[in-house]
Amino acid sequence: MIDVKNLEKTFGDHKVLAGINEHIYPGEKVVVIGPSGSGKSTFLRCLNLLEEPTAGTITVDGEDITDPKTDIDKVRQKMGMVFQQFNLFPHLTIKENIKLAPVTLKLMSDSEAEQKAMELLERVGLPDKAEAYPKQLSGGQQQRIAIARALAMNPEVMLFDEPTSALDPEMVGEVLQLMKELADDGMTMVVVTHEMGFAREVGTRVLFMDGGNIAEQNNPKDFFENPKNPRLQEFLSKVL
Ligand code: ADP
Ligand code: MG
Numbered sequence: 001m002i003d004v005k006n007l008e009k010t011f012g013d014h015k016v017l018a019g020i021n022e023h024i025y026p027g028e029k030v031v032v033i034g035p036s037g038s039g040k041s042t043f044l045r046c047l048n049l050l051e052e053p054t055a056g057t058i059t060v061d062g063e064d065i066t067d068p069k070t071d072i073d074k075v076r077q078k079m080g081m082v083f084q085q086f087n088l089f090p091h092l093t094i095k096e097n098i099k100l101a102p103v104t105l106k107l108m109s110d111s112e113a114e115q116k117a118m119e120l121l122e123r124v125g126l127p128d129k130a131e132a133y134p135k136q137l138s139g140g141q142q143q144r145i146a147i148a149r150a151l152a153m154n155p156e157v158m159l160f161d162e163p164t165s166a167l168d169p170e171m172v173g174e175v176l177q178l179m180k181e182l183a184d185d186g187m188t189m190v191v192v193t194h195e196m197g198f199a200r201e202v203g204t205r206v207l208f209m210d211g212g213n214i215a216e217q218n219n220p221k222d223f224f225e226n227p228k229n230p231r232l233q234e235f236l237s238k239v240l
Pocket of ligand 2: 040041042162
């Protein structure tokens, strides 16, 4: 579904992605871990061109999205993104937040988007919050709404960048549970996280990023039980 070839990203003279090659297949749940500054967010942001790659190609469903002729809005519609900070629009109600993109991009009529929003609010367990404003919700609830908002575009892939890192500990579980349900429904997911339990339980493959490279990758069992890269061994000894 996503095919990354020799992806490089440089900020000034700092090479943040050093030539990444990766394939993500439909239905995979790829979990990305690694130290702070290793390029995890930059990698994720390149996948939907929130960052413009310095070199290399990214192909999504057979279409080279790094080709200037590609309609990037069309590509982004296939990829929902959820950030550490929920980024809900504070002046819009929860329902308006969810409806905004599909209506603005004319992908749905107002009534279709309305119906979709209510379905999604049921799905994330917050149907009674439709008319509330983001600041009236807890952090965990806001993140569940941010996930619903991304799902409103019927994406083929969901990209998560540390979705639980800004949450109080007691709210982490509800967001991970929702992500697990999405995974069980067959969604293709790429998840940057420090939640090793999630990586083990939900991941179909775990990648370790270090210094702008994917230094090791494996199925979760072998990744955690038999890490080979010394940097990964050191990283796991600190986080497990
Ligand atoms: P991670 O998500 O693994 O913590 P990032 O992808 O955010 O790492 O960052 C990797 C490196 O790139 C860091 O050294 C960071 O300072 C740098 N970086 C990220 N974004 C920018 C930017 N917009 N401008 C300059 N440097 C950046
Ligand atoms: Mg990051």
